[in-house]
Amino acid sequence: MGVEVSVEGLTKSFGSQNIWRDVTLTLPEGEVSALLGPSGTGKSVFLKALIGLLHPEQGSVIVDGTDITKCSSKELYEIRKLFGVLFQDGALFGSMSLFDNTAFPLREHTKKSESDIRSIVMEKLDLVGLGDAGDKLPGEISGGMRKRAGLARALVLDPQIILCDEPDSGLDPVRTAYISQLLIDINAEIDATILIVTHNINIARTIPDNIGMLFRKELVMFGPREVLLTSDEPAVKQFLSGDRFGPIGMSEEKDDATAAQEQELADAGIGGGGTKDDFSEIIPQVQPNPGMPERKASARHRQRVEDMMHELPESAQKAIRQSQEAEDEVRRNNAEAQERSGQSGGSQKVDTEKQFAGSNDNTEQFPAYRGGN
Structure with a gap:
């Protein structure tokens, strides 16, 4: 199961430039969270602080009971093995094939045989639809394919915590939907704690259990997704x-x-160009594909939200109730579909490699709650 990540009073600056200050939040174990915010607010910096690549001036980051801001280098090295990280640009080694890029963490951190490594790497490449592209170099494929290869590498050690820095960048809307579904399916299978940094509002509305937002060097709020989506901030x-x-x-x-x-x-009645969508109408959260395990995080998240419900704004309480009813209906429909499939002897488990079929060519073009301050 994924582990809890607790951040308390975190402050980071580069010289005289303060990036963010006094950031406090908890990524609940096994749940999917998203972090939003305008460009330049330090979201990627925050991810690097979570894995100890950047050291904050103040505050603590407690991962599986260890404060990585105070631990030894040896302890930090071991803690990092809990993480899988999808960097914003994929961060692949240009001189290595996709296979070797994906195999790198296994060769670095385990003593597995090359035959075992090949089996694991091919499984992860298949998972992201790159099973036939393992021999290609990063420079020979599109940006979207590099992003998916980066995700395969992030998953190769079956991490307990997965950090995704804009997983949708370089992907067209359809493949963004597939990557989003894949993250939910992975969460269902290994119960990993997942944090997604994104500008994609559709991802924020449908994927995470929790959402936070950075703005003007502070965490505006963090909590159940319905709280932010119905916020008047x-x-x-x-x-x-x-x-x-x-x-x-x-x-x-x-x-x-x-x-x-x-x-x-x-x-004067002149619009600012934004969408007029009603975000207070909560879209049901994406569920695992039929044939996948039910997300254990869903029950834990629901219980946690129930415990804090009395602290939340009325609009958020109403949205949460409606969202829960819609999700229950989706689960019932999925269970009925799976039962019908079982009776007919078929299987509805989705083959992700087939989902991404046709995307391996180089012509791919589109490659706890805190109130507002």
């Missing part, structure tokens, strides 16, 4: 809708003159 509403009118500007700090000018435009 101006920065949250603007980010979800993709509107240029609001506290988020081209630079993170919007000046008063720009804000006043935009308000005049809004008062």
